[in-house]
Amino acid sequence: MTETFYHIRHSALYKYPAEARSAYGRLTIIPRDGGGQNVFASHLLMDPWPSREHTRPDYHRNTCTYVQFDQPHTQLQIQAESIVRVTRRSPSVDKLPKVGWEAAAQAVRSVLTPEGMMHVGNENAALTVAESRLASPLVPLTDELRKFAMNSFTPGASLVEIVLDLASRLASSFTLMPLSQTSADGMLTALNRGRGTVKDLAHLFIGALRSMGLAARYLTGYVFSDGIGRVHSWAALWVPTGGWVHIDPSTGNLVDHRYVVLGWGRDTWDVIPLRGVVFGDTVGIRPDVHVWMEELSPTAAEERAIEVRTALSPGAV
């Protein structure tokens, strides 16, 4: 089995203009296990060290950590380090089940019937499929979106081909803007303007699939290319008997070993890496967020994993 190892560092530095009395936050910055990747080692480094932290899986079973900072502080450093093994390979399109998109939509609709459940393996997976066809807060299924999707979905066409066609159509027609230019306007504005962030793009893609009755979910994580790691968003489509197929609408391609999943959900609101509230007479917090990624050899990965496991957080010393 081919495998790729990554060392990922995801850090955020908050500098407050005035002293913060306390803070409370929720972090989703440790990659989740499974689906073609294993987290070998992971560690959260925080300064100051929280007076309380608690990690548990969230509703979508992403790794979620709640942190409480009770002591006054004027700056806060949060850093997640992880060593991840990725065994995911992009499947060859020929090997994916050849099912028409209408049949796929029918399978999604009936996924909770006894026959339908046979396609998915277990009950919770069936619920996830059922949920992934519904609108979500950031992906309303409007007429506009449906019309946009309709252009691609010719009757009788094969599911995977038609979805990849839609993805490459989006990839070639959409101008990507950096995540720092994220706006509250939402995906429909992005659709009309023909430009937006990777989040807008993923939302549009997911929305188009959902409005045709297909099940699609949102993923957030990292992509490693040209020796550089960056935060990225993409989508997964449920293919009857084929499971979740990850597709990147910013390239139009299937997702491979260069991608590391942080978490998934219905849309970006379900997987926000860092979210919290600061108490104090302080406004305008602009964190410095950095992602650093390195590809490792298997031996190097083992050594790094030991380092990461034994690392002490500066705030905890």
Next chain:
Amino acid sequence: MPNLLANYRADGPNHDELRVSQGAAKQAWEHLSTAAGLLTWDGVLARRNDVDSILADQGILRKARHPAPWRLDPLPMMVDPVEWRWLEKGLAQRALVFDAILRDVYGPRKLLLDGILPAEVVLGHPGFIRAADGTTLNTTHQLFLTSTQLGRTTQGWVAVSDVTDMPTALGHVMADRRAVSDVLSHEYSTLSVHRLGPFYQTLRERLAELSPTPHDSPRVVMLVPASPTPAFDHTYLADTLAIPVVTPDDLIVADGRLWLRTLGDAEPVDVVLRQLPSQAADPVDLTATGVGGVPGLIETAHSGSVAVVNPIGAGVLENPALLTFLPDVCQHVLGEELILNSVETYWCGERSMGSHVIANLEDLVVMSTVSGERINGWELSTGERADLATQISAMPHTWVGQHPATITTSPIVEDNRLHPHPTTIYTFGLAQSQGFNIMPGGLGCTTDTYGVVTQDVLAKDVWVLTGGAPTPNIDPAIPRSRGPVLAAGSASNLFEFGTNLERAEGLLRLARNHSTSPTADMDQPVSMEEVSEALATLVKSAHLVRDHLTPEAWRALGVLENPAPIAQYLVNIIALAGVLHESITHDRSWALIMLGKRLQRCDFLLTTAIDAVDNAQWQDPLPANSPRVGNFLRLHDSVLSFRRHNQFRAAIPSLIELLLLSRSNPRSLAFNVHEMTMLIATLPKHAAHGGRPEELLKDIEETLSGIDLGEQVLTQGSLSALLHRLVGLIRDLFQAIRTQQFGQLGTALWTAEAQLQQGAS
């Protein structure tokens, strides 16, 4: 004598509660009509006026500018005992079914997997809060309170809608019962009407039992939205239950549990009675709420260190599409037939029902399960109906169609007659260790023909007859849990009420001076806009401390809301101050009002003194009979004191003595500083910041004792410097009390999600 009730005609096509009543209810109506003076129109109007004046005393009578309009009909609705026993059974069963759904959808989700409930009905409803998944209370039932709107149609009773996220109006029900049973006291004690007291008593006990840690006296709080005008319903219920009302700002998560920020301190909270919508509960786990809510509340409830009821996410049960499936769920989880029918509801997500709805749009009410929007199909044009059909077909699982239920009427008192009006009843259920307890009564509520509550809603008390001997009039004495607690937010409201009261008085005095003596050397004449703004602020802040004010106080405040001469306003303000002094307990809450009042008085005194001293027409020595002296004294209510002691002396040293140094003039700085020192001594010390207000007060006293009127002549410059120093200390004191005693803190959201940057190192 013409019998008003006998002449009452329910002229609609429906049957009417009074006209068709049977058994005990019929007798009760007859009793009411003969004994209660309802035979004559004058008698009825007198009852209505009595009810109105009771509501007015509580500050909740409907009034154009009042924030919480409430209208109550003097005539209660009568419910027959036999009928009630059946309804009670149906409502208790309904609550059990809802509870089973709630436990399932935030747990194993077997109802969805087994196909009893369509997944879309739960997973596609905005009330389904994923972050709350897996949260459980330490009791059998997870649904704590439930409320069902009952209406009667020609086919019998139906459930029109259900309120599960945060059932409200329990405060109003109690207040309505007290008002109506007072006005109709004879009938109330002779007819055998179920008492409501025991339900509230049980509610209080059940809340305490929810405490995750066994406790002799658990701390229970009612969480309400931050609002400039807390709902009467909340404060009245909280009072009845003897629990504090808190806003999100009063609560903080620390050390893995929930704390109530009290005056200068914090204490752990065990149980939260949630009257804040689920969607606004927690800004960390609920993305859409901005910074509102209590950060960490959902995770703290999930960890089990605090019980929140109703559980966050209970609103998922309000999806009208559930009504289609209740009979099946009831059969599945209880093995019983559903007793109480709901309004006939078709869920469009099921193909045949969807086609039925689209084919019969002109006869149906169509509702969105996402937005709650209601559309009466028969009011649409053909074109609009076609558009609606397209909308439904696009997202069928988010729509339901309902057969409109035509609700029966009850007599209500209108301006010139008894009028038949459609009326429904909101009932209340409370979880017991096993099963649900249904309140024998509820909130009667006028509606449109189809059971929809409208803007001009009129409330009615609901008398459930026992069918037996009259019930003894017990109003259970409610023991107080853990001594009363003062949340930081409430403390701040009391303090600000005091400052607003004093600010209004000061402005009125300035305005009066200006109007009687336009030549008075005031730098800034006061405009009427300023005055009415200050009065409006005062009335607004009075609503925030409503439970501390007596009916007399409300009467005085009522005058301030209407146009009146300044002198009239001033008299009422002084009356209010008198009420505060003589009619409320001199406890910690009172101390906070007085602290605000005294501090503001010092500020006003020093500010006006600075205006006078820094004036270009400064004159020293100033003759005591100068009109400027008179004006200044009137401004500070010290004319008499001055005349008695200082008539023939030079004015400035006398004024300094009377208004800065006197320990007996209630208007002087020294007097107020001394009073404030005593008031602050009654407040708890803040662990981290204690002592700052005391230090400032000491500073002021020292500054005052340094003034020597004998030897040293105060120049305009040195007097001005002295006053500026004093006013600075007073402002610091304001700041110290606001930030340190009340711990007012800003909050801000980490915005990392918008800031993810690409980066390489």
